[in-house]
Amino acid sequence: MADITTLKDWRFSIDEQQIAWAIFDREGESQNALGRRPLEELMAIVERVEAGARDRSIAGLAILSGKEKGFIVGADVREFEQFTTAAEVTEAISPVLAMLNRIEKMPVPVVCGIHGFCLGGGLELALACHYRIATRDDSTRVGFPEVRLGIFPGFNGTARSIRQAGALAAMPVMLSGSMVRASAARAMGLIDELVASPANLAWSASKAITQKRRSKPVGGWRNLARQWPVRNLLVSKMRAETAKKVRADHYPAPFRLIDLFEQHGGNLDAMKAAETRAFAPLMVSDTSRNLRRVFKLSEMLKAQAPKDIAFKPMRVHVIGAGVMGADIAGWCVAQGMEVTLQDLSADAIAKGIAAQSKLFGRRFRTKALRDAAKARLIADPNGDGISRADVVIEAIVERVEVKQNLFKSLEGKLKLGAVMATNTSSIMIEDIAAALADPGRLIGIHFFNPVAQMPLVEIIRGRQSREDDVRKGCAFVTAIDKFPLIVKSNPGFLVNRVLAPYMMSAMQRLERGEPPELLDEAARTFGMPMGPIELADTIGLDVCAHVGRILGLDGAGSRLERLVAAGKLGKKSGEGFYTWKDGKPVKAEKPYDKGLLERLGRELVEPLIAECEKCRDEGIVDSADLVDAGVIFGTGFAPFRGGPLHYRATSDPSAAAGRQAAE
Numbered sequence: 001m002a003d004i005t006t007l008k009d010w011r012f013s014i015d016e017q018q019i020a021w022a023i024f025d026r027e028g029e030s031q032n033a034l035g036r037r038p039l040e041e042l043m044a045i046v047e048r049v050e051a052g053a054r055d056r057s058i059a060g061l062a063i064l065s066g067k068e069k070g071f072i073v074g075a076d077v078r079e080f081e082q083f084t085t086a087a088e089v090t091e092a093i094s095p096v097l098a099m100l101n102r103i104e105k106m107p108v109p110v111v112c113g114i115h116g117f118c119l120g121g122g123l124e125l126a127l128a129c130h131y132r133i134a135t136r137d138d139s140t141r142v143g144f145p146e147v148r149l150g151i152f153p154g155f156n157g158t159a160r161s162i163r164q165a166g167a168l169a170a171m172p173v174m175l176s177g178s179m180v181r182a183s184a185a186r187a188m189g190l191i192d193e194l195v196a197s198p199a200n201l202a203w204s205a206s207k208a209i210t211q212k213r214r215s216k217p218v219g220g221w222r223n224l225a226r227q228w229p230v231r232n233l234l235v236s237k238m239r240a241e242t243a244k245k246v247r248a249d250h251y252p253a254p255f256r257l258i259d260l261f262e263q264h265g266g267n268l269d270a271m272k273a274a275e276t277r278a279f280a281p282l283m284v285s286d287t288s289r290n291l292r293r294v295f296k297l298s299e300m301l302k303a304q305a306p307k308d309i310a311f312k313p314m315r316v317h318v319i320g321a322g323v324m325g326a327d328i329a330g331w332c333v334a335q336g337m338e339v340t341l342q343d344l345s346a347d348a349i350a351k352g353i354a355a356q357s358k359l360f361g362r363r364f365r366t367k368a369l370r371d372a373a374k375a376r377l378i379a380d381p382n383g384d385g386i387s388r389a390d391v392v393i394e395a396i397v398e399r400v401e402v403k404q405n406l407f408k409s410l411e412g413k414l415k416l417g418a419v420m421a422t423n424t425s426s427i428m429i430e431d432i433a434a435a436l437a438d439p440g441r442l443i444g445i446h447f448f449n450p451v452a453q454m455p456l457v458e459i460i461r462g463r464q465s466r467e468d469d470v471r472k473g474c475a476f477v478t479a480i481d482k483f484p485l486i487v488k489s490n491p492g493f494l495v496n497r498v499l500a501p502y503m504m505s506a507m508q509r510l511e512r513g514e515p516p517e518l519l520d521e522a523a524r525t526f527g528m529p530m531g532p533i534e535l536a537d538t539i540g541l542d543v544c545a546h547v548g549r550i551l552g553l554d555g556a557g558s559r560l561e562r563l564v565a566a567g568k569l570g571k572k573s574g575e576g577f578y579t580w581k582d583g584k585p586v587k588a589e590k591p592y593d594k595g596l597l598e599r600l601g602r603e604l605v606e607p608l609i610a611e612c613e614k615c616r617d618e619g620i621v622d623s624a625d626l627v628d629a630g631v632i633f634g635t636g637f638a639p640f641r642g643g644p645l646h647y648r649a650t651s652d653p654s655a656a657a658g659r660q661a662a663e
């Protein structure tokens with residue numbers, strides 16, 4: 001048990017109104033996560049407050065965060081790795097559950113004040129308190145991201161969130177892992193009171209304590225959803241909705257949560273008890289382990305951005321307002337930057353700008369914010385923005401001499417220290433740079449299509465690129481909320497290089513008579529977001545053929561080449577390997593044997609994995625983990641498998657052991 005007088009992660013005090021203040025300010029960390037020590041210290045606080053309540057020296061407890069941004073981001077994911085069995089998980093959780101019950105039963109009011117993220121275990125702690133106050137600030141979000149880590153709330157948040165918000169509101173929050181704004185959380189019943197700013201939290205908390213305010217569980221029709229037969233209807237609907245998004249064999253957690261609600265939703269005490277029994281096996285499952293690994297890989301990618309350089313990009317100039325350039329410009333604007341957009345004609349620019357209204361509509365909720373975004377996206381036919389920009393990105397036609405000429409004309413105009421980048425997907429950075437007076441300045445910043453949906457951006461380090469500029473490229477990509485991955489210049493960089501042999505070999509199978517539907521379903525059974533044939537049609541068969549040629553994958557005389565020659569380019573032309581209707585491929589749905597799909601799925605990804613191994617051995621990126629990170633975030637490679645190289649090492653232990661011996 002921690003000593004209340006020597007707390008490290010909490011500050012504890014009692015004021016003259018006899019209100020106890022527990023301020024969570026985890027030592028040495030920028031954010032608060034609930035790990036073993038903070039929880040032990042909180043236990044000491046709980047005991048102290050219980051004693052104070054007994055002898056009437058404490059009138060209430062207020063729980064706040066000492067961090068400038070954020071309440072609690074969740075349980076400490078780093079500590080999850082210590083568990084190898086479900087029994088260990090249960091043993092570790094039970095004192096936390098007991099402590100939360102003691103908070104709930106505290107004879108004096110317990111109020112928590114929330115500003116910024118209040119997620120996972122943080123929200124579960126908040127739900128055990130008697131009253132919840134949050135700032136109306138845009139940064140305040142509550143939610144249960146657990147399903148993204150292959151689990152669901154395990155500190156009795158399942159039952160408590162349903163008690164407060166009703167199953168109709170609480171279950172979708174847990175099933176989707178989405179984050180809810182403070183005002184919406186207030187409407188649901190997860191939050192009781194809103195205040196304007198963090199400065200108001202302490203005052204409102206002390207008022208709530210002196211007035212003994214207590215949140216009421218949801219009542220009326222919103223509570224009906226827990227009762228039979230409404231519960232059964234809701235359960236069927238949730239199962240169907242969830243199955244549309246994920247497969248139960250790949251991502252079991254949401255399905256187990258629905259089972260839990262189905263069995264115990266009518267009795268929340270029983271639900272609390274059953275929660276741990278369902279939660280513990282998920283925590284030690286391969287899926288959860290691998291999803292935690294994906295989370296750590298994302299952190300690793302973010303860490304590629306240097307912290308030691310004073311490069312704060314605010315202005316971006318994009319040249320080329322086509323498919324990529326316009327969307328890159330729109331994305332940067334949506335992230336708060338000011339962007340000038342250049343193309344050969346005013347029409348092309350106007351079209352590119354108009355195409356961004358969808359993104360702004362999704363991103364900004366008020367007209368004022370949307371108007372502000374539109375004002376930050378500036379048509380710039382003459383390139384006036386070049387000399388002011390912190391980052392200049394070229395996304396024009398894919399021809400080396402055209403790009404060379406453009407960069408030659410740019411070189412002298414850029415301001416000192418600005419990043420100069422090409423979005424080329426197939427030309428060597430060195431070849432473009434060869435025409436420049438200062439070739440060291442050019443780097444690649446390679447976005448993926450569709451820009452708004454793809455989390456990864458490759459930063460291409462040409463042999464001539466200056467390291468400082470590469471690092472600035474990473475800083476820029478992080479500033480626009482994408483994951484940067486530094487990749488050594490080579491044909492196809494990383495993502496296209498590993499995708500190409502995978503797709504080409506699937507096309508060869510097609511050529512040999514295997515149905516496209518079977519190939520696509522097998523890849524999806526493995527866990528790919530889309531099968532290779534549908535992916536080829538979606539990317540465009542002309543682009544696939546071009547990439548194949550660049551990478552030396554001979555497609556002469558192939559069905560791919562024949563389709564391209566006939567102008568059948570896939571989704572964009574309405575026909576490719578599939579016929580496309582209303583943006584969807586027309587597929588002959590046949591029930592295939594599960595064993596066949598699984599075996600074929602594993603075979604299909606073999607060429608991709610083999611290419612990943614080559615990239616690792618050639619040092620295309622700095623480590624095997626970075627290969628996995630790039631391929632997961634650049635292709636959507638089955639996240640629950642933890643990445644291609646990790647999958648290879650864990651699914652084929654003999655091969656992994658052999659390789660290790662060789663190393």
Ligand code: NAI
Nearest residue numbers: 320321322323324325343344395396397398423424425449
């Ligand atoms: P696009 O053909 O849609 O757009 C190119 C635009 O550049 C056109 O609007 C054209 O008018 C303009 N342009 C051509 N020369 C220009 C010049 N000298 N000055 C100003 N504007 C000029 O092409 P897309 O697909 O957007 O590709 C652009 C670049 O991005 C290429 O290098 C391509 O390899 C790369 N890329 C494309 C991806 C894709 O999926 N389309 C994915 C990743 C990279």
